Amino acid sequence: MHSDLKYGKMNLMIQEKARIVEHQQIAPNYYKLTLLSHYISSNTLPGQFIEIRVCDFTVCPLLRRPFSIHGTNKDKKTIEILYEVVGLGTEVLTKHQIGQELDILGPLGNGFTIKKKGKIAILVSGGMGVAPLKALAEHIKAPARYVFMGCKKMDQVVCEKDFSKLGFEVQVATENGSAGKKGLVTDILNGFIDSAQPSELNEINIYACGPKAMLKAVSEIAQQKKLNCQISMEAYMACGIGACKGCAVKTTKGMKMVCKDGPVFPAQEIIWPI
Ligand SMILES: Cc1cc2nc3c(=O)[nH]c(=O)nc-3n(C[C@H](O)[C@H](O)[C@H](O)COP(=O)(O)OP(=O)(O)OC[C@H]3O[C@@H](n4cnc5c(N)ncnc54)[C@H](O)[C@@H]3O)c2cc1C
Ligand code: FES
Missing domain, CATH: 3.40.50.80 (Nucleotide-binding domain of ferredoxin-NADP reductase (FNR) module)
Known part of the structure; x- marks a missing residue:
C-alpha cells in the first residue's frame, strides 16, 4: 500500500522582514531573488508561495505580489524566488538591493501531493x-x-x-x-x-x-x-489568505480560493473556462 506525501497546511504562516542576500538577473526580464528567512526556509512544502510587499511608498503597488517558492536552503536559512518582470510591482522589485529587507508573508497555500x-x-x-x-x-x-x-x-x-x-x-x-x-x-x-x-x-x-x-x-x-494530474493555478490575488475571495475558481467541489485551497488542485476538479 502506498501513502502519498500530502503536502499542505502543515505549517504556520508568518509575516516578517526578510533580508536580501542575493539578487541577480539570470535572463532578459528574469530575476532570481534569495531572501534570508529562518522560519520559511525550514517550513515550506513544494508548491507553496509567499506574498511580497514590493514597496512601502504610495507610488508603488500597495497589494502584495504572490511568488512561488523556487528553492530553500535549510543550512543557509534562505529561500529563493524566480520571477519575471511583467508590470510595475515586479519592475519595482528589481530595484531592491542586497542587504535591504522585504516584507513577506508565507508560506501560503496548499502545495503538491507527491504520489508514491x-x-x-x-x-x-x-x-x-x-x-x-x-x-x-x-x-x-x-x-x-x-x-x-x-x-x-x-x-x-x-x-x-x-x-x-x-x-x-x-x-x-x-x-x-x-x-x-x-x-x-x-x-x-x-x-x-x-x-x-x-x-x-x-x-x-x-x-x-x-x-x-x-x-x-x-x-x-x-x-x-x-492520468493522475495536479495543476498549480494562477490567479490575481490580493489578501493571499482566503479573506477577500478575489481569487475564487469554480471546481467540482464548489467555489475554491486559489490562495488558500490551492494553488495546487487535482486537474479533474477545475471547471474550465475560468
Ligand atoms: C500562486 C502564485 C504564484 C506565482 N508565482 C510566481 C513566480 O514564482 N514567479 C513569477 O514571476 N510570477 C509568479 N506569479 C505571478 C506574479 O504574482 C505576477 O506576475 C505579479 O504579481 C505581477 O505583478 P506586477 O505588479 O509586476 O504586474 P501587474 O502590473 O499587476 O500586471 C502586469 C501584467 O501581468 C498580468 N498578471 C499580473 N498578475 C497576474 C497573475 N497572478 N496571473 C496572471 N497574470 C498576471 C496582468 O494581467 C498584466 O498583464 C505567481 C502568481 C500566483 C497566483
Ligand atoms: S487572494 Fe484573497 S481570497 Fe485569495
Whole structure:
C-alpha cells in the first residue's frame, strides 16, 4: 500500500522582514531573488508561495505580489524566488538591493501531493511555471523523471541544469523554435503519452504549472487518458489568505480560493473556462 506525501497546511504562516542576500538577473526580464528567512526556509512544502510587499511608498503597488517558492536552503536559512518582470510591482522589485529587507508573508497555500504510486513523474511547465516545479523536483523519487518545459523563446529557457542534476530528462519546446522542439509543451506531452505502452499509462503522474491555457490543455490530455494530474493555478490575488475571495475558481467541489485551497488542485476538479 502506498501513502502519498500530502503536502499542505502543515505549517504556520508568518509575516516578517526578510533580508536580501542575493539578487541577480539570470535572463532578459528574469530575476532570481534569495531572501534570508529562518522560519520559511525550514517550513515550506513544494508548491507553496509567499506574498511580497514590493514597496512601502504610495507610488508603488500597495497589494502584495504572490511568488512561488523556487528553492530553500535549510543550512543557509534562505529561500529563493524566480520571477519575471511583467508590470510595475515586479519592475519595482528589481530595484531592491542586497542587504535591504522585504516584507513577506508565507508560506501560503496548499502545495503538491507527491504520489508514491507510479514509476513515471512528468513535470510540465509553461514560462514562469517552472518556478515551483524546481522546488518540487527535489522531492520526487520516481525512477523515471521528466520535465517538459514550454517557453516562447530560447532566452526564457531556465533551470535546465538544475533539473538535469536532479536526474530529470529535460525536453524543451519553444514557440519560435529557437530552442528544443518548435511548438507547444503539450506537443511533447502528447508525443510522450502516444508512445507509452498501455501498462505505462497507469504509472504516470503529471505535475503542471503555467498559464491557464496550458493548464487547461494539460488537464484535458490527462482526463482523456485517465492520468493522475495536479495543476498549480494562477490567479490575481490580493489578501493571499482566503479573506477577500478575489481569487475564487469554480471546481467540482464548489467555489475554491486559489490562495488558500490551492494553488495546487487535482486537474479533474477545475471547471474550465475560468
Ligand atoms: C500562486 C502564485 C504564484 C506565482 N508565482 C510566481 C513566480 O514564482 N514567479 C513569477 O514571476 N510570477 C509568479 N506569479 C505571478 C506574479 O504574482 C505576477 O506576475 C505579479 O504579481 C505581477 O505583478 P506586477 O505588479 O509586476 O504586474 P501587474 O502590473 O499587476 O500586471 C502586469 C501584467 O501581468 C498580468 N498578471 C499580473 N498578475 C497576474 C497573475 N497572478 N496571473 C496572471 N497574470 C498576471 C496582468 O494581467 C498584466 O498583464 C505567481 C502568481 C500566483 C497566483
Ligand atoms: S487572494 Fe484573497 S481570497 Fe485569495
